[in-house]
Amino acid sequence: MVELKKKIKLTDVAEAVGVSAITVSRVLRTPELVSEPVRLRVVEAVARLGYVPDPAARALASARTDVLGILIPSVTNNVFSAVLRGIYDRVEGLPFNIQLGNTRYSVLEEERLLGVFSRQRPAGLIVTGRDQSARSLALLRQADCPIVQIMELGDEPVDMMVGLSHRDAGHAATRHLQERGYRRIGFLGARMDPRTQRRLEGYGEAQKEAGLHDERLIVTTRRASTVTLGCELLSELLSRSHDVDAVFCINDDLALGALFECQRRRIAVPDDFGICGFNDLEMMAVANPPLTSVRTNREEMGRRAIEMLIARIAGEPIEAPVVDLGYEIVERRSTAGPRRREALLPT
Amino acid sequence: MVELKKKIKLTDVAEAVGVSAITVSRVLRTPELVSEPVRLRVVEAVARLGYVPDPAARALASARTDVLGILIPSVTNNVFSAVLRGIYDRVEGLPFNIQLGNTRYSVLEEERLLGVFSRQRPAGLIVTGRDQSARSLALLRQADCPIVQIMELGDEPVDMMVGLSHRDAGHAATRHLQERGYRRIGFLGARMDPRTQRRLEGYGEAQKEAGLHDERLIVTTRRASTVTLGCELLSELLSRSHDVDAVFCINDDLALGALFECQRRRIAVPDDFGICGFNDLEMMAVANPPLTSVRTNREEMGRRAIEMLIARIAGEPIEAPVVDLGYEIVERRSTAGPRRREALLPT
DNA sequence: TTGTAAGCGTTATCAT
DNA sequence: ATGATAACGCTTACAA
16 A cells, blocks of 8 residues: 555666666566576566556557457447456456447448557457448558457458358248247347348248248347347237247347236247247246257357457467357247147147 | 548648648637638548548647546446436437446456546546545546546535436335335345445334334345346245245336236236336336336436536536436326325325 | 657667 | 656647
């Protein structure tokens, strides 16, 4: 509790020890290049004076910073919380600082933040999705640091990619409902960002393949997804089409809302109505009935993204630039199949 | 799609226009000090060349940056998502950049991040709570920028504060359950961070005042709160004490879990068991039955924190350094009172 | 209104 | 192994 007075700088430490500034700098960054006695005296003085390097000066003088820039579209959405958890976990103890940017699903904000970030000469960049604007792509290509696009898969990564095929996952979820015997399977979608849209594509395909497609079964909105919205969208779906017997919801909040609404309407889940969510948030397992969902490995995704970045920063060769983390249908009672057992046979 | 080539700097723009670097700098920061014709030519050149200022150089040369540093304990917790939404909303269009730090409920990480942040000469700082370590407080006092502590209230703000009294809120929630006629009111707590602990204090006081206190009714854990955990804690509570007839949960996830568990055990809510949550997440209103909760104005809190910062940055005098945003018991069916109607009278 | 000169605190480069 | 010197790109202070 003595230190922390004025602003101690490199030269102050150097002066105190009786060496030059650059020597202090070396002790901090490449201690192996400094002789033991000098190093010890410098380390002591740094601690005693409470010296902390100025990141701005550091950034200005060198080509790179220790910043890992992360761009996500929402800080509210559970999905990204999990990814962030993985990121923070993995970066713990490493000499990097996470800088989080919230694009709020806005292309313009993404461009702006990318401008801000890339001017900072980050050590690495993580961005969400693969639908960057042309301008954003240009900024990324110029950034001259490793970049990981997360959440999705694609043939043309800017640099590296880790995620899953939302289209396939949507397809699989829909197939699952079909296989359990549901025949009039609705779709509830909110926000309708690129990943949501791909899930819808997967749904549409599966429905067409099964000869079950019907546009009236699709209810979407640009609004942000909430549990309450799940109730509303389900109501809308039911009013549009009286024989719906299941829904695939683009996320678990909507699915939970759909369940709540079913309960209020005394629609029996899964007997009269099947519900499948997406993401497999922890709450799905404890709802009544437990809700089927599609597990996406979000925390792992964050971890892998960081690993890919640091490997590249360390100059290690990357095996696969695009990593598929897959998904898994976590089957629970909410999609056990309709009461009419004749439909239970696999299609 | 022409620009964005090399690294354009101030002198490049200056040269292109035929003025000095400082003039370009002025056009960017204090355009009113530059004559119209020069300004227009500079603006044009900036746009044409795609010039973006280097934040490191800017930070090094000047006393302040445009960074507003925000320190929150969790990026996973709904509570902070809402605060962040308020923050981002309010800051939109202003010449500031949000820099988010995740302390993960760790005092050491908070100290580290505060060190990192304050070295950047931020324009303002928002930190969570009032229980900073001595070292963190020292860093804050040194930071030489406006600071808002959010989430709580207290007599000795480092600078400014906006929040609510968690103790009072916990007290009020407990009183509410008592007034509705519940007599064996349990407490479910997770994480047990300072705010949670204060809610527990409020609960304890209210219970003592009513002569209802019983340590066995209190179930807490250091684990992070989840819906699943709510189920587990409720089970634990029920196994400890067979006559519990209500719970106050320190947040809504636990409350939802408690409800799910009650449903599974065929415990009728609210007839046999009352449930009150905390934060009033949107899902509370659509559960079955709808769940009573304590509304905290989290989005407003984020907005106000930013407003307080920018007012101070602009040199405006602050009316009140500590702003109480209050709370409100949002009464829903889950606490309508036990079946035994004689207990319904207000205590 | 515009410009000149001198840093801001660090690191890169080249010497010693 | 250590140091001198010159950047890094911008702003401050002062001058014109």
